[in-house]
Amino acid sequence: SYEVTQPPSVSVYPGQTARITCSVDAQPKQYVYWYQQKPGQAPVLVIYKDTERPSGIPERFSGSSSGTTVTLIISGVQAEDEADYYCQSADSLATYVKFGGGTKLTVL
Amino acid sequence: QVQLQESGPGLVKPSQTLSLTCTVSGASIRSGGYYWSWIRQHPGKGLEWIGFMFYVGATYYNPSLKSRVTISVDTSRNQFSLKMSSVTAADTAMYYCARFTIATRPPYYFDYWGQGTLVTVSS
Numbered sequence: 216s217y218e219v220t221q222p223p224s225v226s227v228y229p230g231q232t233a234r235i236t237c238s239v240d241a242q243p244k245q246y247v248y249w250y251q252q253k254p255g256q257a258p259v260l261v262i263y264k265d266t267e268r269p270s271g272i273p274e275r276f277s278g279s280s281s282g283t284t285v286t287l288i289i290s291g292v293q294a295e296d297e298a299d300y301y302c303q304s305a306d307s308l309a310t311y312v313k314f315g316g317g318t319k320l321t322v323l
Numbered sequence: 324q325v326q327l328q329e330s331g332p333g334l335v336k337p338s339q340t341l342s343l344t345c346t347v348s349g350a351s352i353r354s355g356g357y358y359w360s361w362i363r364q365h366p367g368k369g370l371e372w373i374g375f376m377f378y379v380g381a382t383y384y385n386p387s388l389k390s391r392v393t394i395s396v397d398t399s400r401n402q403f404s405l406k407m408s409s410v411t412a413a414d415t416a417m418y419y420c421a422r423f424t425i426a427t428r429p430p431y432y433f434d435y436w437g438q439g440t441l442v443t444v445s446s
Contacts, residue, residue, distance in 0.1 A: 257436035305431040
């Protein structure tokens, strides 16, 4: 198994850029996937393969990758983006999945 | 539109077996390229992958739960199930079923989720 690490919380003002990091200690590094979860709802995929955005997800959501750290970037944060964000990785053969501990994004 | 819906008892006694079913609509469990999955979330905590299976055999579990968990598929009903034995209060959680895509190996992610069902372990 391996560890997937996220900061527990990030706070930004509306209109600012939020950056949430995810560190995966697996070698070789595998892709990271990001989910948004609002209270009482199931998670929703917002970024896949580190930087790809699914259809229907606003353009303000993007991702970047550097070494073993992947970053979810939310540009021009809106109040509706306040949620928990989870990163997820899987081994190369899709036999094991690991979620990060989650990051609570607070819009001040 | 793919939809998943969990069902099962909301209350289970300690030491008993938790049994949940996920009914899939809008897609066939027999379609290749997907694993059918269970994930749980303890109250106020993060997501924990329990395990998943392909409709013909291959099954993978979280090592921390493997000794107590069985996932099975009923293709005739387009359903899949979770059984977790010897439950304790620590198994109280929201349980989600989800579809995990593996079609192009990678990406590997959960693309559709059920709404979740809360299971409480208590006497």
